Amino acid sequence: MIIGLTGSIASGKSTVSQMLKELGYPVVDADLVARQVVEPETETLRKIGEAFGPEVIREDGSMDREKVGSIIFHDPASRKKLNDIIHPAIRAEMLKQRQAHMDAGCKTVIMDIPLLFESKLQHMVDKILVVSVSEQEQLKRLVERNHFTEQEARARIASQLPMSVKEAGADEVLDNNGSIEETKRQLLRILERWQTQL
Numbered sequence: 001m002i003i004g005l006t007g008s009i010a011s012g013k014s015t016v017s018q019m020l021k022e023l024g025y026p027v028v029d030a031d032l033v034a035r036q037v038v039e040p041e042t043e044t045l046r047k048i049g050e051a052f053g054p055e056v057i058r059e060d061g062s063m064d065r066e067k068v069g070s071i072i073f074h075d076p077a078s079r080k081k082l083n084d085i086i087h088p089a090i091r092a093e094m095l096k097q098r099q100a101h102m103d104a105g106c107k108t109v110i111m112d113i114p115l116l117f118e119s120k121l122q123h124m125v126d127k128i129l130v131v132s133v134s135e136q137e138q139l140k141r142l143v144e145r146n147h148f149t150e151q152e153a154r155a156r157i158a159s160q161l162p163m164s165v166k167e168a169g170a171d172e173v174l175d176n177n178g179s180i181e182e183t184k185r186q187l188l189r190i191l192e193r194w195q196t197q198l
């Protein structure tokens with residue numbers, strides 16, 4: 001079974017993904033893949049430099065993530081331009097990693113994909129788990145974790161579909177407003193329900 005793990009920015013996907021890894025599940029992480037495909041000297045990074053200008057490439061040849069983030073989270077046209085370059089590369093690499101886990105005999109693979117709904121990737125997975133928080137809690141955690149101003153944090157939240165839309169498309173919703181322990185308990189219950197359906 002391929003489980004798609006998603007949610008919104010700072011809703012707790014990485015926290016849940018870490019729990020799943022500790023339980024022994026293989027996880028394909030889209031944010032990590034998004035970093036791999038723009039490593040220095042990749043074709044994808046060359047295209048990004050061409051589209052956004054040489055100032056988004058640092059002297060050591062790596063992508064200036066802060067600069068790219070400050071452009072794309074404030075401008076939908078730039079965001080689309082970046083997505084059009086980087087998403088095909090991310091998708092191909094994710095499918096490759098998923099296949100490698102399946103070839104190794106893993107029956108359940110987790111795909112941690114923040115933009116699963118925005119990029120219409122529902123077909124890549126069998127079950128969708130949405131990690132949800134209230135907007136107030138999301139804003140608080142995002143500001144605390146990334147030291148963003150409230151305006152910067154709101155721009156990032158607004159760059160994604162509303163949580164309600166994601167919840168509506170989920171097979172299960174995990175409410176991460178409470179403690180980490182409560183989240184873990186919910187996760188175990190959901191996994192148990194899905195395993196009995198196999």
Ligand SMILES: CC(C)(COP(=O)(O)OP(=O)(O)OC[C@H]1O[C@@H](n2cnc3c(N)ncnc32)[C@H](O)[C@@H]1O)[C@@H](O)C(=O)NCCC(=O)NCCS
Pocket residue numbers: 008009010030031034064065066068069072079082083086090113114115159160
């Ligand atoms: C813009 C970039 C350089 C900012 O880098 P930064 O290190 O600050 O953030 P990071 O990569 O850790 O992403 C944090 C979160 O931002 C959100 N996010 C990232 N990219 C996007 C996007 N294009 N649209 C909407 N939300 C996004 C996701 O929730 C993600 O989990 C980077 O996010 C990026 O390369 N984005 C394009 C690739 C992408 O779509 N990644 C999302 C997962 S597929």
Ligand SMILES: Nc1ncnc2c1ncn2[C@@H]1O[C@H](COP(=O)(O)OP(=O)(O)OP(=O)(O)O)[C@@H](O)[C@H]1O
Pocket residue numbers: 007008009010011012013014015016031114141142145176177178179180183
């Ligand atoms: N139940 C919780 N109680 C308190 N803090 C939490 C809880 N769950 C997550 N957090 C904290 O909230 C922040 C966001 O969580 P996390 O990094 O897991 O979110 P994410 O959805 O992976 O974010 P992103 O989309 O930016 O990668 C982190 O600092 C994390 O430690």
